[in-house]
Amino acid sequence: MLMKYERSPTRNLEWIAKLMDSQFRIPGTKIRFGLDAIIGLIPGGGDFATFLISAMMVSTMAKRGASGYLVARMATNIIIDAVLGAIPIIGDIFDVVFKANERNLKLMKEHYHEGKHTGSASKVLIPLILILIIVGGFVVWAGYKIITWLFHTI
Numbered sequence: 001m002l003m004k005y006e007r008s009p010t011r012n013l014e015w016i017a018k019l020m021d022s023q024f025r026i027p028g029t030k031i032r033f034g035l036d037a038i039i040g041l042i043p044g045g046g047d048f049a050t051f052l053i054s055a056m057m058v059s060t061m062a063k064r065g066a067s068g069y070l071v072a073r074m075a076t077n078i079i080i081d082a083v084l085g086a087i088p089i090i091g092d093i094f095d096v097v098f099k100a101n102e103r104n105l106k107l108m109k110e111h112y113h114e115g116k117h118t119g120s121a122s123k124v125l126i127p128l129i130l131i132l133i134i135v136g137g138f139v140v141w142a143g144y145k146i147i148t149w150l151f152h153t154i
Helices: 007-022 034-039 046-063 068-086 090-098 099-116 122-153
Strands: none
Touching: 007 046, 007 099, 034 046, 034 090, 046 068, 046 099, 068 090, 068 099, 090 122
C-alpha cells in the first residue's frame, strides 16, 4: 500500500522557523538570515507581514495545547521582534540577530520534550504589562518635553 507522505506539525513549524530566520547565509561568513530580515526591508508592511507569520506559529502552538506561560513567552518574542524590527536599519540588523521564530521553536521543543515552560501566563504578562506602562509613560513624558521645547524655541 502506498502511503501519502505527510509532514508532522512540528516539522512544518521547524521549516517555517528556518525559512524565516536562517535559510540564507552571507557568503564567506557564518551570518545566517531568513525571510524575516528580507521582507522586513519593505517599508510599512514588511514587518507587519512577518509578525503575522510568527503569530500564526504561536497560534498553532496554542491550539495544540501549549501552556499559557509558553504562549505568553512566544508572543513576547514576536512582539519584541516586531517592535524593534520596525526601526529602520537598526531593526533589520536586529532581525538577523534576534531570530524570534527559532527562539520560539526552541521553547516549543523544551515544552513538549522536556516538560518545561508550564503554568500560567501571569508569570510573563504581569511584568510585561508593567514594562509597557513604564515605557508608555516615558514616551508620553518625552513627547511632552519635545513639544514644550518646540513651543519655547519658536
